[in-house]
Structure formats: structure tokens, C-alpha cells
Amino acid sequence: MGRVGVLLLNLGGPEQLQDVRPFLYNLFSDPEIIRLPFAWMQKPLAWMISTMRYKKSQENYKAIGGGSPLRRITEEQALALQGSLQEKGQDIRVYVGMRYWNPFTEEAVAKIKRDQIEQLVILPLYPQFSISTSGSSFRVLEKLWQQDPSLQKIDYTVIPSWYNRPGYLQAMAELIHQEIEHCEHPEQVPIFFSAHGVPVSYVEEAGDPYRDEIEGCTAAIMQTLNRPNPHVLAYQSRVGPVEWLKPYTEEAIPELAEQGVKELVVVPISFVSEHIETLEEIDMEYRELAEESGIEKFHRVPALNTHPIFINDLADMVIEALDAPNIKFSDVVHPGKQTKLYPQERWEWGLTTTAEVWNGRLAMLGMMAILLEIITGQGPLHFVGLL
């Protein structure tokens, strides 16, 4: 066996307040997050959304200490995984590639080339697959591979998702169990799974398996936990005007309060690291909402970070993947080019013979909207909630 590597993929997050704006620009430039009918509009729109949104976003990062801990935690996970592989007799180097911030996926791939890795396991740190997360990172890699014959020599395999791994489930169940034991009524307290949302169109039009995997993951964790507590699944972090997966976390919490729930255990399930959506959105915004709604005790289960059972399972997953048939980028879900992602319908109406004319007119309208937002700070994008 030649030199072996693991590439851990994650989203990345701004490390300091001044990173927030360029980070948001990178995120909204991604057609897997927002896809517009005209590619040329992508960058101006990303520039505009990041310019108008960054101050609000900076406030949130300020509230958690001035930056995202995602890089630090992901690098700790990488080190722990490398150590665990070493203990299992595997001399494997672990690399970290982020989609929208440092260390970028491209830099990780450059290191992999420099180290002359011959066999590579590509492992996203998202337990469930979504075209907006793992799928987007795979797209970047697929392009790099297409452009570079030296990368094509690497014997690589992809792990698309792993939400039903026994070690992951056991580690999650252990953390939930520990949190429940701190509750006033451990036998009755409802377990509230809060998954990251995606627009419904990703699932229903683009074929994203995300909702199925989230539901499968929740059921598997409950089975592993083996407790009588009731549980609820809802989706958090909605951005913009289109319909996202429901129920929304911000509606489900007050509904539980109305039903008389006084104590709640919240479990973030789309992430394996603490980051802004656990530390700010759940710990601050949803906690406040819960308390205002009448829920007196709000508990949050910590993210796995470097939980030893989880890291050990990641190591086993890598070793198993090395022996299993390879999974290629082309084997993983790709949304079609015409698939509407995000609020595309606001810019494009139908594929009729008059669509070309309409598209031209709408492009003009789009540009006018952008100018209006820039000049006045108000306009259609504020109206639909994107800014």
C-alpha cells in the first residue's frame, strides 16, 4: 500500500470579524446554495448579499467571542482521527479542506499532491448528505480532478454520508443520555432534534436525500438511546423567502410550550462540531424564545467534537472504506443544471418559447433591484428577507 490520506471536508467559518464579509461572499457565490438563472448574476448578487448582511452576521459572531470555532475543532478532530488510525496500525495522514474559508479545499488538495498521496478517502464531516454541503464540496473536488491529470492518478473513494454508523449513534446517544440525567423529569422530558434546514425544492425537485437521511438519523438515535421520552424533529437556520423543510424550529418550540412543556432537551443533529448555529442560534436565540414561550428549563446537548467513541468510529469508517469498492464523485447525487435551487423562481418564469425574452427582461429587473438595494439600502431583497 502506498501513501494513504484522508481528506476531511467541512464548511469553514470566519475566524475573526473581518472575515465575515468575504466568507459570506464565498458562500453566496456557490450555485449549490443559491442558483440564479444567469451565471453572470451570481457574483454581483453574492457581493450584494454579503455587503448588506455582514453587519448582522458579525453581531452573531461577536456574541460567540468574535469568530467561529469551526476551524479549531475540525483540526482537533483531524489530529484525533490521525492518532486513532495510528493506534489501529494505520499510518494515514489527515487533511482538512473547508468549502468557504481557510483552510480551503484547494489548499488541502495541493498538500495531498505535495505529499504524493496515492490512496485517498474523502470524508465529509456532515453525517447526512445534502447537495448544499457535502455535495457542494464534492463538486469543487470533481472540478479539480477534471483539470489535473496528476490527481486522476490517485485511487480515491468518497463516503457520501454516515448518519447510521454505530459509533456515531452510540456517541450521540451517550451525550443525550447525560443531558437528560440533568433534567428535573428525566423520564418525560421531550427530546427536540434540531436539524439544519434546506429549501424544500432541494429535496422535492433536486432529489436531495437530506430529509430522508435526517429522519433516518433521528429514528436510529432514538432506537440506540432506548428511552421512553417523546421526541420531535424540526429544522433551523432558515434564510430568505422560499419554503424550507418544516416544521421550523422557531415555530415548533412555542407550539410545545403551548402544549404545556416546561423542560426541553435540544439536540443539534446536522453538525458534529460546535459553531455559530449551536452556540448562538440554539444557545441564545432559541433559548430566549423558549423562555419567552414559557419553557422554564432549556438544555442543549453538546456537539460531538472529539468524543472518543465518535473519533474511533471515524477511524473504523476510513479503514473499511479503504477495503470497500470505490465510490466516485459521479456516483453521488448531482442536481440537474435546470434544477431550481433557492429563490430562482423570483428571477425566472417558465421554460416557454417566450422565456428567453422574459429572462432578458428579468435580468434587467434583477440589475435594477441590485442598484436599488445599493443606493437606498431598501428594496426587493430586503422585502423577501434575504438581507
Ligand SMILES: C=CC1=C(C)c2cc3[nH]c(cc4nc(cc5[nH]c(cc1n2)c(C)c5CCC(=O)O)C(CCC(=O)O)=C4C)c(C)c3C=C
Ligand atoms: C442560504 C442558504 C443556506 C443553506 C441551504 C445552508 C445549508 C446548510 N448549512 C449547514 C452548516 C453550516 N452553515 C454555516 C453558515 C452559514 N450557512 C448559511 C446559509 C445556508 N446554509 C449562512 C448565511 C451562513 C453564515 C452564518 C450566518 O450568517 O448565519 C456554517 C458555519 C458556521 C460557523 O460557525 O461559522 C455551518 C457549519 C448545513 C449542515 C446545511 C444543510 C444541511
Ligand SMILES: [Fe+2]
Ligand atoms: Fe445556516
Ligand SMILES: [Fe+2]
Ligand atoms: Fe449553512
